Amino acid sequence: MGELRTPRLAGGRTGARHPRRAGAGRPSRRPLPFRFRFRLRLPGAPGALTGGPHAAPSSGRAAAAFGAARAALGLPYAWGQAGPTAFDCSGLMQWAYAHAGVAIPRTSQAQAHAGQPVPLSQARPGDLVVYRSDASHVAMYAGNGQVIHAPYPGARVRYDPVGMLPISSITRV
Template sequence: MVSHRSPRHGTPRRRAPHPGAFGLGVRATAFSAAAGAVAVLTAAPAGAEPGAEESPAALNARVDRLYTEAAQATEEYNATAERVEELRGQVERAQSAAARDQARVNRMRDDLGTLAAAQYRGGEVAPSLALFLSDEPDEYLARAAALDRISSRQAARLREYRHAVRSLEEQRARAGGKLAELGHRREALRRHRAAVQRKLGAAQRLLNRLPSEERAARERASRGTGRPAAPGAGGPSSRASAAVAAVRRAVGSPYAWGQAGPHAFDCSGLTSWAYAQAGVSLPRTSQGQSRAGRRVPREQALPGDLVVYGPDAGHVGMYVGGGQVVHAPHPGARVRYDPVGMMPVAAVVRP
């Protein structure tokens, strides 16, 4: 007789590791996890859904981590989108060059055909006509020259035609290579977009599990308590001052990943937009902006300098004086003032 033993009761349920409590009144709710930027996204064990008993502090910490990783994925999306735009322009130029070469080849072929027809009517088998019947134009030119059956003028025209054909083939090859890379980059863009959306969706589901008073506290914190810094001595240039004026006007605008204004921004979108208002072009990503100027010591920061955060340069804001930056923190928050030291500063860059 087979005995059926009941499963033991009282086995403790596995709980998701506690990522650490984050105070809701802290200024940088969105990037508090980036201060220690480590982090595997999933705080819960593999295959386990966090239990309902997870504390609000743990939920808040996991939301912050998701937002940090969503911001990193957003910068990857921005970098890929920037490359896609570059490639699109290169493809268009390569295709235009190929079209010009094709038109040139067509004109030269027509000219040579006209010459061949005239010679044929005169009773001659024209070298140019023989060229079109030959699979190896180089061999034909060598034989024709050896037999003294082609004039120097005709030889020059045939060589020019041969060069034009080769140029056309090269242009087509370049355009084809750019098109292939463009296809790969567009697929990468799709993957980055999906990654951002997954992380934001997961963050929203966690937020929905918070008690209403905790959600209200996060909403208050997301608006920030920073105030405009007192006007300082101005930036290192009139362009920097214009960029500071622009970024101040953006305070209160919503965060939106992949956006660079004028009504919504992500972090690098905000700083690139602000400098664009001053007539300065900056790279689209925080990593690119970290290399877009001269690095200066933090204590020498002037209004208009870019403050880059995190070991991977995953976040950027603009110093506006008075120990404050203006930045676009994370989804659900608005462009706001925060202390310059809200996160570990990786670099201060003067465009």
Template structure:
């Protein structure tokens, strides 16, 4: 469909189109925080901490970073929707401006015809002012305008009123968008700071300790899955499972939703999108994106939500296993369903 933008439209103050909010990959995030922060003042030196203590602190930082990432994802989703609303509002301003221009051109043509025939009616001159309301308010002078001229003037009056309303709406949405973009930047800083501290602590572990850490979840125990959990609940669930399995080995990147990299909720959203189904972007919203079922009745394709704050999500794929995007530095992988405290199981 052709654009309604008019070259005669004067942009609103601050109406430059907002830059797209880009999602940092793990590599870009790493480059942005190349200067790893020092330990907090007064903290016990890392060299004096045991591997167990370091691992506990790293786990806590990853959990905090995941919470911050899901908050980032929520704001990013709202920003995308608001950006669409801004574009729609600006297009409405352009359409209204085009209509005002057309009506004023028609009145200008009327004035030109009157001038060539011996002079312009003062009423027509008033029609061409920026504020025809001031003329219409003077009811005593309306008899000086013919019915056709009056109808044109009223249409212009209405068009200018709509234009003003749409300009106000667009300006308000632009202001909201600027606020959300500022919030996004703060969320980015929160995630970067926590991931940088986690990398600093990881560097204190020996290669053997890091390898042992990577295998901890694979050895985790947890509640079992009942006998009804062997088959997907639907064809779309089966397609989502196939998509999630196809992503195994691709890297984690906070804020990413595929196809090359993922964070936890980005993976599950992408997998269901491949199955032709739309689910929300964040793990908190995904918890409510379908029917709640007991863990013992989980079936492949169900979303397993972890922690009370729903800050992590994985997809159950059968056999007591989930596929998920765990944390920075790790690839999408299989892990036991009981790797973390389960707070809910949702069947989209």
């Protein structure tokens, strides 16, 4: 929305009953008497996140899988589907890695063990992030604290924060 302005009358007057104070409506240049401090805390993340916005995937296969997952952004969730027009969470991961020439298992529980475990602090784009102790959801790390996933029925493939659910494990395929 645009900035709200006080209507002006002839001669620049506003029609208000009180005179306009000098500096009114302008931001103060005084420093705030306090500081804002924020710290991002994620479940299962003892260290700081790496994999900033320009982090490189760990391999050419991971880069190809990550590119395929990005190409699926906006497509609908459908339980039991593995593409090319709809996906569930593990189907999206299997489809993306198939485009990279890598066969991974179909279920999120099996995908949790489809590669080498890595800590969240070393996650790279293309790594699989498995959620909950029962490994009932899986997503692909996208860098900068984000994942790409097919979240739930009625939703579309999208980016979300990596800490959206309790992390069970991270697997590098």
